[in-house]
Amino acid sequence: MTDVPVTELRLVVTAENYPEALAFYRDVLGLAQLAEFDSPDGHVVLLDAGRATLELTDPGNAAYVDQVEVGRRVAGPIRVAFQVADAAATADRLTAAGAELIAAPTVTPWNSRNARLTAPDGVQLTLFEELGP
Numbered sequence: 001m002t003d004v005p006v007t008e009l010r011l012v013v014t015a016e017n018y019p020e021a022l023a024f025y026r027d028v029l030g031l032a033q034l035a036e037f038d039s040p041d042g043h044v045v046l047l048d049a050g051r052a053t054l055e056l057t058d059p060g061n062a063a064y065v066d067q068v069e070v071g072r073r074v075a076g077p078i079r080v081a082f083q084v085a086d087a088a089a090t091a092d093r094l095t096a097a098g099a100e101l102i103a104a105p106t107v108t109p110w111n112s113r114n115a116r117l118t119a120p121d122g123v124q125l126t127l128f129e130e131l132g133p
Helices: 018-028 059-069 087-096
Strands: 032-039 042-048 080-083 100-107 112-118 124-130
Touching: 018 042, 018 087, 059 100, 059 112, 087 100, 087 112, 087 124, 100 124
Parallel strands: 080 124
Antiparallel strands: 032 042, 100 112, 112 124
């Protein structure tokens, strides 16, 4: 199929504390700011998170991933995963900026090092570092 009907995945997070969330994702995690807009009632910023994919899973696999990364079922229906160069260092940086560490980096059966956190805005995050073939 040469015509791709969808050209961008945009995850929209509504943050009660917008300035804190913006500082966390842009300044601490390091997502580049692409654009910023104001409306009569508020603000929105677009942050570049690299290539986007939609990872669709069933409840059984979601429970398995939670078990591997955390040791128990903890995620809701939405979890955001960011590929990073160093999961441990990034987790340390994010927890210092207000994220809650749910589970320290662990090597998974699919050969990545994953850490699980809750961002200050309540979004659950996986930081994953690919370890190679």
